[in-house]
Amino acid sequence: MCRRSTARRWPRWPSRWWPSPRARCTSAATAPRPTCAARRLIQLLLSALVLAPLAWGVEGLRIRWSWPLAGSLAFLVLFASILATNTLHWLMRRGHATRVTSLLFLTPIVAVVLEWAMYGVVPTALSALGIVVTTAGVALVSAPSRG
Template identity: 40%
Template sequence: MPPDSPWARMAPALFVLLWSTGFIGGKLGLPYAEPLTFLLVRMVLVAALLGGVALAVRAPWPKSRGEAGRIALAGLLVHGTYLGGVFTALEHGLPAGTVALVVGLQPLLTAAVAGPLLGETVTGRQWLGFGLGLCGVALVVWEKLSLGPGMVAGLGLATLALVGITAGTLYQKRHCGGMDLRSGTAIQYAASAVLFGILAPLTEDMAIDWTGEFVFALAWLCLVLSVGAIFLLFALIRRGAASRVASLFYLTPPTTAIMAWLLFGETLGAFALAGMAVVAVAVALVLRKG
């Protein structure tokens, strides 16, 4: 994809839009299946889909076990740890806004370690953008912050998700730059399916209520999130600095809030509207060249 093409310019906005539907799909599907069981079915379906596509188009596969292992490890971090942490945090009763706030710390964490690990330079203007972005995310979800007794486990799981997506993004950038997206992502989802295949039977009864809403949520998360959004994320990581790509995640909470308002009637207060404006300024500071 040429960097100056219309698709390249639209890719960041499209990624934010697709990624933000993750909480919406989870909200639709989680009432009908426990989180790890839900994720196990999702990983198996996507791994089979992408594996079939990779074989059909004769996509290149890793040339060594070491290369395949690095790709699988990145997948366990980006898919297994992140999604497992988010979905189980929601299951433990942590408000979705609080989960979004914790995961929204990713740009700051990425920026803090991207320099030493990847040799990237983070400017003062970008640090200002990261700080403003954090403030904006906090404003967006402020009205839903309601921590109380019993939320400690959920907060820990959300933090685990934050560490997973940050480490996975950096590891993907450093060690999997030559990965074919079709075969490599199939390996990553297969590795995550193995993880959830071990954990789900140990912690859940694995019952699924196959309602129309669950099937729709599963199909959306498999095709739009696990294929479309992840392909876009990896393509953006390959083309740009990890810290700049990570700043896009600041746009997820306000975008999700708008979707929740449109689909579920969740209202947006003054803090949320102010936070969206702050986030827009923050992302502009981080992504601006020069």
């Protein structure tokens, strides 16, 4: 059972990011959990902690800015990170987790199609077989249940 203190909290804890530290919980099932925004912030900070030393050791943290680099960075930040994560969470709130996460298996297929369209690299027979098997698996998971 979760008992929250009724005393006035000063300074006020930013509850939209993390539950109050004064919340006393007696079981793991009722323990306060961080919000979606807090979890994303934690994930980004932890990945920066891992990748920053690697970038410094391998490349010396030197960046040669160019328009293609800026465009790629903007695309990755806006579409691949922010928009994709928010879309995934939006779909998870409105559908079954299994059906939504199975869509992630379609990412390599999109990459193969883009490679074919942009660079003219024709998919091999093994790639085509992988596309068929992956698409069939996603279709099986996404099909409505009969029960």
